[in-house]
Amino acid sequence: MSLKRMVLILCGFYCVMGIMPLFVGDTDYIMNILVMILIWAVVASCWDVIMGFAGIFSFGQVAFYVMGAYASAILSVSLDIPPVFAIMMAGVITGMLGVLVGLPCLKLAGPYIALVTFAVHMTLIPFLKGPLGRAIGSGGSQGILTIPPINLLGFAFSSEQLVPFFYLTLFLTIICTLILAFIIKSYWGTAFLALKDSENFATSLGISAFRYKLMVFAITSSITGLFGALYAHYVGMLSTKMLSMDVFTILMIMIVIGGIGKYPGVVVGAVITVTINQLLAPVGMYRPLIMGAMVVVLVLFLRDGVIGLAQKFSPLQRKLG
Amino acid sequence: MVFEIIDVIISGLINGSVYALMAVGLTLVYGVTKAFNFAYGSFYNMGGYFAWMLLIPVGLIGGYFSVFFVAIPVFFVVGYLLEKILISPLRKHDDWEMKVMMLTLGLSLFMDFGYQAVFGPRIKSLPGMIEGTLELGQVVLFHQDIVIFILSVGGMICFGWLLNNTRTGMAVQAVAQNPAGAKIVGIPKDFIFAATFAISTIMVGLGGILLSQKTFIDPMGSTNIMIKAWVITAFGGMGSISGSLYAAFILGMLEAFVGWHFGMIYVQIATLTLLLVTLTIRPRGLMGRE
Amino acid sequence: MLIAKNVTKKFGELVAVNNLSFEVKKGQVYGIAGPNGAGKSTVYNLITGNYSYEGKIEFNGQDITGLPPHRIAKAGIARTFQIPEIFPSLTVQKSIRLGSRFGARGGLDLEHTDKIISFVGLTSERFQNTRLLNLLGKKKLMIGAALATKPEILMLDEPMAGSNAQEIKSMMELIKKINQELGITIIIIEHFMKVLTELTETLLIIESGTMICCDKPEIVTSDPRVIESYLGDAYAESK
Structure with missing residues (x-):
């Protein structure tokens, strides 16, 4: 996708999001959905960068999100670190954990990477619930219930006042989206694509598989962790429920709807998915059932996501081939 | 103490034998079709629920004997259709x-x-296949455990025989070793893919029927089983049947000892650590080739 | 310039390269030939650091044994692949610039890459997706991307495979041009003996990973061991 079109879609998305509070600012229910859309859009974008662009089958995206959330919560609750710094530190910590997870993945073939990263996800649950987690302050199976809100210059951004928090999130989202868009369009992004297409050819041209793969892990996990941390201070409580499979599935639906490797399609995917998920709330336990079925159907029938659909029906695109 | 350890070893052996049955199915389907099946644990639970349904509400005559008799063809059809409808269109x-994935x-x-x-969110339990115990001095063996062990080992031997002595079995091996070559000599690849998937469904489904008698049927437990089966196949080397066998018993033992000595909460951490360490040292697993 | 000393590579039981030593001199066109499965491509993969091995390889007096592939590329060794490798997600221009950006010691050099694109004859396809190129185009792209790294040695792996007479001729001219105009040393793996005798100054024949002989092409092609193991009697008679 051309840079122009990418910027156009992203600008359109953030402008619409930016003016939404003017209309629905006093409806907490909708504001909450909007905040979640912003957060998930970035998390899903990170997944698209590592999976769609770099071609690394990482299934640890939710794990990094939760790691960031817990890291920041533990830092601010157990060590009394101000939330703003705790969030930043959480970003750094998850970045480092990302490199740590990435290291064994470097030598592994695709499906093994999925397995290892998914294993990290699965290990987190007993770890956080068990005595090991409790020792570092995870609160065991009860979780952490008293996470302080973000406090900036004496002003508390919390879920009590959604509009300020929304704009704070919007600000952070735009920065991170710019970083991601820049990476995708820079030579780093080209190096990721080249390594995905043909690792042998790419390394024979001087691209270090080691450095760029670890870089993908570091960047995506760091940004993901940052937004996990932000979420923790937004909702004020955490538990290992965040690691349940339906959260994972929601994220997967976003990237499938958006189109894998079709950035910024995932952003559109996030809007649609978060909305559907909220609309499905009344059906209770049937919600994950429907979400699961959606993944199956979408993977089968929506090959390149909404971006693929748009390209298919756009006459201009057809002319350009 | 000594008898406790013997108990732990026995429990490791029995779990290991069922894991082996499941892991061999998984490694076969990966070796042949290269499809990474994340729903494997749900097929395990399908086995458990299927048996429960036939035994409790339906009350099938003949007990487990009839259950196996019905289950094998049903699981085959389910696996075959799923591959045909869901996976084979993606292959293009x-x-x-x-x-x-x-x-x-x-x-x-x-x-x-x-x-x-x-079936409701609560766990269900299956009746045992057989009652009674066998006492060898102070070591007590449940008849049920012995039967589970014999059936899963028997299942594997039977499977190995089919793989080496039937036309379909040999075709499966041919496709695993060289898909292009297999196509040239006229092996219907699509059929083999679907059949392999179906066979693996049978194996994990039977594993579910056998092991659910010892544990419970937990609708949310499938991810654990899936991870376990995948850990075994990755640990043993994906696509290597003998590797999976060793890995299954090693993991069964590891689980039994860690669970006994440190507590159940550490079992999963231990298995996944084992996986991470193995793959870091040997990226292709225990018996995988370079 | 490139010296291999007692290089051995085993894959389990199979000895793919057996105690091989050779030297490529600066400015040479150096040919490697041998029957299928003789270990020719493996030799390339050892030089470029794709596999570990026993023995030692030196380049410009520097020991490059054990260096990772991208470091070896940066040191000045470029290569192509027997089965064309391309980047289906990228255009011709982007692929070639990638070589310059990451492989050349000075970093991205747009002037140089433009020159390379016209040098290999892909000017009209430069904005095309590499997926759309034909076989010859893909080979040219691989050579172009390799040249963009400003190498001192270019290692070609069966550049003529699958080509017709016309394409072989143009490829041979391109190789000569690379060697003479750009002053790049060339190693070439090839099956066409005519190509090798015309292009190369030294020819190395290997079989089962072992060197059979290594000398000027006209001497090599009349060596009885080479005729027996590789060329066959028909070749000797046709001469």
């Missing part, structure tokens, strides 16, 4: 490996919550 495109993960969620919707 380059990124099918990733798409298969995503699809089966979605399928797994669908199945797990489907079980919950149909």
